Amino acid sequence: MKRFPLIALITFCSVASFVRADELQQYIELQRQAFSTCLTEKAQAALEAGVSQARIDNEFSNLNFVPRVIELDRSQPEFVSTFPDYFSKRVNQWRIDKGREKFQIYREFLNELTEKYGVPGHYIISFWGLETNYGGFKGTMSTLDSLATLACEPRRATFFTQELFLALKLMDRENLNKAQMQGSWAGAMGHTQFMPTAYTNYAIDGDNDGIVNLWESEKDALASAAHFLWKLGWTPGLRWGREVSLPEGFDYSLAGQASRPIAEWNSLGVTKTDNTPLGDIDIPAKLLIPAGASGPAFLTYGNFRTILRWNNSEFYGIAVGQLANRIIGGAAIVAPLPDLPKYSIAQMAEVQRNLNSLGFDVGGADGIIGPATRSGLRAFQASNALVPDGFPSPETVELLRSLAKQ
Structure with missing residues (x-):
């Protein structure tokens, strides 16, 4: 042998x-x-x-x-995380209240960081809250x-x-x-969960004791987060994005695609959640509908892409932005979070295989719903008179299965 x-x-x-x-x-x-x-x-x-x-x-x-x-x-x-499940576990009342408390404790220090790096303090606190529950679990x-x-x-x-x-x-x-x-x-590692590369290149001494300790010093952690976001390309004075309302008959195939100027979204009937116009502003914005056409919609700006450079997850990015909003008294998401089906990884892999077999190339069948799979779903939905939101609704999944068997 x-x-x-x-x-x-x-x-x-x-x-x-x-x-x-x-x-x-x-x-x-x-x-x-x-x-x-x-x-x-x-x-x-x-x-x-x-x-x-x-x-x-x-x-x-x-x-x-x-x-x-x-x-x-x-x-x-075992299961694919849905946006309502992900979001509700992370932007909860405890994390909002604790974030507000930490924001007040460090308000003066955060103002200094904002002046130096351009990153508003409520965003820094939001990252801290999502990474380690404000240091509660490092x-x-x-x-x-x-x-x-x-x-x-x-x-x-x-x-x-x-x-x-x-x-x-x-x-x-x-x-x-x-x-x-x-x-x-x-x-x-530490309050902000930096890998050694990030620790080496971006962590800084916030409490002026001559060393950088992201486990013991909250000021070191907050200053390092601000410095990191600045280096990642944070644009001062620009918000992460906002929840928006979409008009009746909106073309959902535009979601998840290339950014368009806010003025163009305005002309397409997209409004603020109070139904007032977005305004004639020449800032590129990308439309996201993380829970499909039945859930909330968001226009995201350049700083959202910066958030994704910290953690490349759209769910994470929306959670950071919305928690930051709530920390300074902003409104909760207006649109209800839909009760979505809980798909397994195996079921989503089947969806990908069915899309491939029908000529909608989404690459490998790994069960992870990424940009390629959403694009394939939108194309399939559009060709079958379904709402082309790129979301695997039960109707979409069943039709896929049925057509793939023929």
Whole structure:
């Protein structure tokens, strides 16, 4: 019987899809066996990348393989998250009230940050609230152990190796120790959940004590968030977007497409939620309908794209913007959040396969509803006299299934 080297088996398994739990556990055991050898190689690479010999000697002998990190990295949600479910869990009354409290506590400091970086304080507080519940949960997993585990896992080894080395350099730069460096399973750290790259490049000293500590110093975290958003391209004086009302008979195929000037949306009958005109303003805006034609509609501006550079999720971006609004007394979403069907990943993969089979190319069938799938859904809906909102309504899903069987 032909035998393969351990590293070859690991590399092969790293691109496999683990259908059964026992397959994943076998793979994790292979990773465990290779971990020590991997660390020896990483230690030499760390030295070549500029990590101090003292730091390597002190930390590499104490790095641990964490099976749970691999499990979380390879786990997939069973169901597709809907916007109403996502939003209602994140922009809730507790988070609004706590955000208002934090906004008042740090109002003077936030004004200083706004003057320096152009980012209004309520947005900074909103990011903080969504990332860690205002510091209430910053993660409990060892950052170094998590990064080392992922750096030795072939699938994204290059990325996490760089993050591990930067984390080690940060320990010297900011006088940090392993015990305090805890965060998410993927290595995100502190009040604002910065990866080591973001920590290295954008975190700043907000409390003027000479060090940058995103776990212990709230001022460091708030200042770093403002600095990060400024570097990402935040435009001073521009809001993230707004909820809007769409006229009867609106062409929903325009949603999710290229930005248009606000004046053009105004001419198409799009209004503020109080039915007043948007105005004749030459600012590009993109229309989003995250829950389909039955849910709320939003026009999003340039700063929304900046939010997405922090976390590339439209649901996240709307939650940040709307929580920021509520923190300073803005209105709740006017349109009701619809009671949407709870689709599984497998059901959405079927939708993608059916679209492909009918000539609406959406790429692979991974069960994730991204821009390509929404575009395919809009094209299918438009060709079958359905509302072309790119949303997998029960009517759309059933018609797809029926036509694909013919």
